[in-house]
Amino acid sequence: MLKKYLYTLFILISFSCKQKTSIQEKPVQIAFLSDVHLLDVKGTLEDVGYNGIENPKTGSKAFIRTMEAQLHSTRLFNENYFAFLAALDDVVKKGIKIVALPGDFSDDGQPINVRGLNRILNEYSEKHGISFFITTGNHDPTSPFGEASGKSDFMGEQGRSQSIISSEDLVKSKGKNDLPAIVSDDIRAMGYSEIVGELSNHGFFPQKDYHYWTTPFTGYNNDNYTFEKAQNSASLSRREYRQNPEAKAQPDVSYLVEPVEGVWLVAIDANVYLPKEEGEGFQGASIGYNLVLKHKKYLIDWMSHICSEAKRLDKKVIAFSHFPMIDFNDGASLQMKELFDEKAFQAHRIPDDLVGQMFADAGLKIHFGGHMHLNDTGIIKGKNGNTLVNIQVPSLAAYTPAYKILEIANDSILNIDTVVLDSVSDFKEFFPLYEMEHSYLNENAPSRLWNFDVLASENYVEYTNAHLEELVRLRFLPSEWPENLLSILENRSGKELFILANSEIDPKEIDATLIKDSLWKQAMEASQKTANEHGLQLEDFASWQGNTLIEDFYRLRSGDELALEQIPAKRIEQYKLFSKTLNLEANDYLNNLQLFMTIVEKQMNGEPANHFSINLNKGVLIKR
DSSP, X not given: OHHHHHHHHHHHHHHHHHHHHHHHTSOEEEEEOBOOOBOOTTOOBTTTTBOOEEOTTTOOEEOOBOHHHHTTSSXXXXXXXXXXXHHHHHHHHTTOOEEEEESOOBSSSOHHHHHHHHHHHHHHHHHHOOEEEEEOBTTBSSSTTOBOOEEEEEEOGGXXXXXXXXXXXXXXXXXXXXXOOEXXXXXXXXXXXXXXXXXXXXXXXXXXXXXXXXXXXXXXXGGGOOHHHHHHHOSGGGSEEOSSTTSOOEEOOOEEEESSTTEEEEEEOOOOOOBOSSSSSBOOOOSOHHHHHHHOTHHHHHHHHHXXXXXXXXXXXXXXXXXXXXXXXXXXXHHHHHHHOTTGGGGGGSOOHHHHHHHHHTTOOEEEEOSSOOOEEEEEEOTTSOEEEEEEOOBTTSSSOEEEEEXXXXXXEEEEEEEEOOOOXXXXXXXXXXXXXXXXXXXXXXXXXXXXXXXXXXSHHHHHHHHHXXXXXXXXXXXXXXXXXXXXXXXXXXXXXXXXXXXXXXXXXXXXXHHSHHHHHHHHHHHHHHHHHTTOOGGGGGGSBHHHHHHHHHHHHHHTHHHHHHSOHHHHHHHHHHHHHHHHHOOGGGHHHHHHHHHHHHHTSOSOOSSEEEETTTTXXXXX
């Protein structure tokens, strides 16, 4: 009997050990959710007791911006609240316990929104055991020490715009609306101290359960680390830098944390706020690493030290920050500057190659960035042969809404997956209010009307796609596009464009040319022959318009491989032939169109950006 008992006990202990080993051997996974831009649509301005307007369908209050404001912005303001919750629910479902937020986690660092974010993070941390790690973006804070702020386009009564501002001094610039402005301190833009103080439990400061925590300014290392030493070094007064000896000291909240044994997660604060040339205060921090090289070069030295120590101690270094370290235009930046102007498409935010090379030389192998609201992967080699991979995390507030998952498969292989948020419950909650806004504009300001079809979206991806289409129409085409290129593309079918590509007809003379049957007929026959040689029919090109091509360009720029999955394959095939034809036979009238199609083709053939692996030893990407 005793033998039988001991044997049973042995089996149970063996099984338990196997279970523990199995749990320990589960690959570490980290989710990256970038550019959340949280507006607490359920929040309240506590000092004035205002919580928005009543939803006629639900009876609940909604603290939201107008649809008109959303459709002129590169991000949504309202529905991304629900997208954030959907992403977190998906993280919980997948059993992921580490979540990184690479900046722009708030709308503009206002108390109401940072407070709302902290409430959500605390809830998921307490209920599901998730550890959150945050780094700051240029929208949080908008200035290192805070500033008065406000918006003139909140949703007000009857669908009218409502100004909400933090200071009476802003009434003239942000308070001119039909409705009286609401003044609340809860809408000011907070500085570093208040923001990281509110979010103190989520990476910015050491916690007892962290294996290791340090900053660029501490004097200890992994060998003599204690929680008490970390606490003593964590105050913002000990985490400052100066842009020059006479400049005012500014906070830098970069930190390294070891949330699980063997993984060093490095949160880089790449915000650089330059003093305004005139007056007091600071310029925004939207440029990123090009200014880091000038004013925060110590971060590269810190990274070099981190990577050297990680090699000695056998730690895996994963870095993230708000800004990209590598060009994100799939090699098309020069052509984009030539065609659209040096300042178009946020060209000032493109990091110089030197940025990626210096971090690669420092030993960094992988970095996750945000800021650009696009899905992309870049790879660069340093001068010493080291390779750095930069992964751009899409925004949850724009097309294509998605987040990234990093899985550490083994010592040399990292797996990257992209999760698209096509299912977001409650994203239609505010549609009745937008209907009210549309009716108001129709009666009182028809020139400001937006396309009502936006509200016909069936899922969140469709909704962000409709947002992108209206953004192109209302903002991008009027501000970014050369007239001679638009005159060729707008109001022409793909069939007409393909015929032009296979002719020497001046697009400006196309109407007159159509009358000359022989010229047009000759061009059509040449086009049909070219299409047939590639297994296509000329009539196939009639299924899309020049405006479709423009919209697809923006889809590809934002979604990369995610857009390739959503644009019909037949249309992609036609674009490729169209581009090839232009490259071979373009006439003088179509030079800009040829340049544009070169850009489109490059963005259709970038590095893997959906599901892929990184071989750290070889410095190569492997599409999965």
